[in-house]
Amino acid sequence: MSDPDPSPARVVADADVLAADLLCGGTARAALDHLRRHSWTTLVASDALLDDAETVIAATISRGSDGGEPEEDDALAADWREQVEAEPVDPPEGDHPALASAYRGRAMHVVSFDESLTSASVATDLVARFPVSVREPAAFDTLFDPESLYAEVVGGEYPGPDRDSLSTS
Amino acid sequence: METWDDLFERARASRSRTTSDPDATNDTDVADSETSDCVENVRETLREVRRE
Numbered sequence A: 001m002s003d004p005d006p007s008p009a010r011v012v013a014d015a016d017v018l019a020a021d022l023l024c025g026g027t028a029r030a031a032l033d034h035l036r037r038h039s040w041t042t043l044v045a046s047d048a049l050l051d052d053a054e055t056v057i058a059a060t061i062s063r064g065s066d067g068g069e070p071e072e073d074d075a076l077a078a079d080w081r082e083q084v085e086a087e088p089v090d091p092p093e094g095d096h097p098a099l100a101s102a103y104r105g106r107a108m109h110v111v112s113f114d115e116s117l118t119s120a121s122v123a124t125d126l127v128a129r130f131p132v133s134v135r136e137p138a139a140f141d142t143l144f145d146p147e148s149l150y151a152e153v154v155g156g157e158y159p160g161p162d163r164d165s166l167s168t169s
Numbered sequence B: 001m002e003t004w005d006d007l008f009e010r011a012r013a014s015r016s017r018t019t020s021d022p023d024a025t026n027d028t029d030v031a032d033s034e035t036s037d038c039v040e041n042v043r044e045t046l047r048e049v050r051r052e
Helices: A015-023 A026-037 A047-064 A070-083 A097-105 A120-129 A137-143 A146-153 B004-015 B027-051
Strands: A007-013 A042-046 A087-089 A107-111 A133-135
Touching (some): A015 A047, A042 A047, A087 A097, A120 A133, A133 A137
Parallel strands (some): A007 A107
16 A cells, blocks of 8 residues: 555644653643544554553652552553544664654644654754654644645535544544 | 543542642643643653653
8 A cells, every 4th residue: 555645634632742642631632622523634554653552641640649549540641542532654673663653644634742852953854854844732733624624624614523532423 | 331431530539649840830730731741741651651
């Protein structure tokens, strides 16, 4: 099967955003709600990236808890892993998991809290190698324009969200 | 089958076992402060995971 074309509807969320979506809400959830609400968008992630997020979820809960119910905390991370719907990619080991997922998965957007990825100088270097923009969740949430994106990747008039962001399973 | 709403509620319950910011002065401050602290905890944890 051939690789898909690069698409602005294909998005990688770094492990910090995936974990913060579940644990913190805020801008991370607002950013990923756009993907949950629109079936024509695609979350792309390698196993390494999902492994990082699952580990961060379990470790963050464990760090913040008072020591009670550790089995339930581990189960939450495992259940998140089962719930998350991401198109798998298999990038080479050693590269940054989010950038490698975007490169191999032809995703044109990476959402991350990591300032080392969102700086202007890094953006310039990345765009020279492949068409991608890296934004913090708040910026992605603000700039996500479903009407124009739908017209570009699907065609026709935007019909509105076609999924319930909270009930998607 | 579990929904995202179910998972978010379980995560919220886990977070409720953590300590609130004593400097926050109203509900909005508490929510904003807890979200900010939560994100910083997540970021720090990811840095540790990727250093290993």
